Amino acid sequence: MAIASSIPLVFSVQRCKPELVAPTKPTPHEHKLLSDIDDQAALRFQVPFIQFYEYNPSMQGKDPAEVIREALANALVFYYPFAGRLREGPNGKLIVDCTGEGVMFIKVDADVTLEQFGNALHPPFPCFDELLYDVPDSERMLNCPLLLIQVTRLKCGSFIFAIRFNHVICDGIGLKQFMSTISEMARGATSCFISPIWERHLLDAGDPPRVIFYHHEYDEVEPTAISWPLDNLVQRSFFFGPVEVSTLRSLIPLHLCHCTTKFELLTACLWRCRTIALNLNPNEKVRMLCTGNLRSKFNPSLPLGYYGNVIVFPAAITTVRNLLHNPLGYTVELVKQAKASMTKEYAKSVAALMVLRAKQLNFTKIVGSFVVSDLTKIGFEDIDFGWGKVVFAGAAKAVGVISFFVSTKSTKGEVGTSVPICLPAPAMERFEKELDMLKGHLLGF
Template sequence: MTSLSSSPSLVFTVQRRQPELVAPATPTPHEVKLLSDIDDQEGLRFQIPFFHIYQHKPSMEGKDPVRVIRDALSRTLVFYYPFAGRIKEGHGRKLMVDCTGEGVLFIEADADVTLDQLRGSLQPPFPCSQELLYNVPGCDGIVNCPLLLIQVTRFKCGGFVFAIRVNHTMVDATGLVQFVSALTEMAQGAHQPSILPVWQRELLLARDPPQITCNHREYEQVPNTKEGTIISYENDMVQRSFFFGPTEIAFLRRLVPRHLGQCTRFELITACLWRCRTKALQLAPEDDVRMMCIVNARARFNPIIPLGYYGNVFVYPAAVASVGKLCENPFGYAVELIKKVKAEVTEEYVRSVADLMVIKGRPLFTTVGSCIVSNLTRFGLREADFGWGKALYAGVSQGGVGPAFHGVSFFMDYENEKGEEGVLFPIYLPSKAMERFEKELGDLFSGDLKSTFRSCIVSNLTRFGLREADFGWGKALYAGVSQGGAGPAFHGATYFMDYENEKGEEGVLFPIYLPSNAMERFEKELGDLLGGDFNNNQPTKSDETPMFMRSTL
């Protein structure tokens, strides 16, 4: 587990041109289109920003990403013309799109730095987010505002950032990826998107008459009667991002019982986040907490929602537990709750949500004691290619959904500085709670680490003559394993190998993995046993920060 804090120390300047409206390249229908009753719920009435970061590509020398993307945008809007309109609100808070063809906001910008200079800041929380996506005054509302805001910022190195802010009532993650994919195709010369957009929001309108047929604990109206909740720390909120790679996932998987062995990476990280966040907030044991998992329901319909549909087709069922039960039970308890609540999502569940919106006035989800997670790792955000290749980073620019609700975390594909692929997620917490959250994560992983080393395996490779393998260049100077352990799954494996040291002495070499403090004690034990006369090489840091690997002769 790695905590990533963007460095705010680098100061740079962005020169922006005046925002402009980009309209469809050819005339489009002027009509009014209803949003679905999933689209226009209160919990989706906000704008969400995404950043795509691209490095310089020599073969694109002379091509201007601003011009390429602006031109592609106008042609893409011919197919996605509702985005060029404006949302209106009708009777019963019903939202609809007036397809006026006015256009979407576009900003051209230049930064006086290189991407390498920003390398440590290219993940949430972006300290430069306001520079890379300017909040045009009067354009961040839901009704009568542009539905898309795009800024393309060129960097001195030839790289650029494509930043997009979208009205969430129009699209979910699937829909946004579909739109951006269409935009990249048009940027690379296509005459139309490979997947044509489908509106058909009537598919998810409430039934007549509406009827709530499922239990929706995500919409329970819970009064905020407690002091010291996140809301009361509005001016003391901090945001950090955390990276879970293969090692962390392997650790978490060992914490669950056998019957949960097939749980997903998402379920493991979500359970970990929920428990550690709850402990960090120091809530009363009798309080209920909710973990709402966003579930894409497209494939749960019969027939399935048509390919090309870009509206919202997700729900966020809530796993509910008391603070005491969540924190005192084993880790598998949280995983099981999350698996169970995800499995509840059916076509009927989604239709019940749509009906609830009409019956109860399109309420906001429960915010008290709640956390929401959205898994963006399956959408291939980084694959969006305007001609400059795969994005270095693609995902949200921050956690939360602005000042309305801080308890949303997005899981995104990420490659860390070691080249490891894993999951990055930002989280908002009050500053003291963030300190406790990091400590809880550290304690969780170090505790699991201790249990890992209760077992040890040794393999004697000295009798196999590994060094005798001769390709014509003679005997090998060294032949054997490249490291101890057995990858992230198990560190307690040690291999004995023939070795000749610098003095010309033949002996046995064996690598060993241990936590750093345990390694110091191990060396002391060897020293005490052998009178302090033993030889070990310099420590080699392993991929896990608290670990060292040494070889001893």
């Protein structure tokens, strides 16, 4: 489990004043309801993504910031809800007011080259605040732009595209669909290859709403449980290549080896090491929540182009004592069981729970919850604004208790998976030591 640590890097930027980019044509002014899956407290946060593009001689003379800005304005004609603002309706229901005001866009020039970021790009990125400027008051849920986009032009001709999106409006697949449309229009398209579909009612609870599963991810945790601290947090990224994955696989029973995915294996390992690092009470309950895309579970299928949240967070739950005193195979089994519960019926049950319990349930601030989301198969690396495919694409960092699996390369050029982890500083030290001990144990040290 090689630790990918950020390289020191200092650079200065010239930042244009943030502007609002509106659709190039008039769009409907209407109110659109979010689904009962979209509209939950656990999704009321912002997620930053980042993409690095190399200099392309064939695009000499073209400004990537202007090309993307124009394509964005054209794409918003079709994805006009993104140009609106969230309002709060009766009973706290979130509504998109399609005002056409636009999304926030920033152009930046940085006196740094792509090469200076290193040959193994991975989150967290040095000087990230310069690569995606946190415009004051832009993270509020209501009455704010739903997207913040920054294009940073590097002095070598390469550029960085960064975007922060409000999770209630879409999931990772929905975001990729929107970004693909921007890239298509940057390359000359005048319409969407896949037309966006709203129809959020398809993910609403039934009438009457019926909760038919236990949803431990939304358990009301007792006040004695440790809350997520607001300061002294540290970000690190951990790389798992073929050697690390193979080594970890040797720790689980033979009957699990051939039916356990890399995601399940790494999630089990990270959950266990993270729990050790947190020094929780042995009797405390801990949860692992894995994000699951349910698009393939619907029959009849959801309309092609649906870009709302089609995700659930089924939880594996156990005590600290059970997690730490059992072999890794025990943890793998818990992860597999949680993944197996992902069905259309499960999503409807979640929606019902949100309706019946006023959408206030939130697992993202509880230290004993570990949330993982696999972005390696969504296809962000294929997004091409005309300069070719990305050098790196994915989540820019962990967001509190939420970690994202992203595709990366090691300094040796090995293709693998990086997982950014966010922990209080003392816990991060213990986490790294635990991974080192595991590695040493496996190598027979």
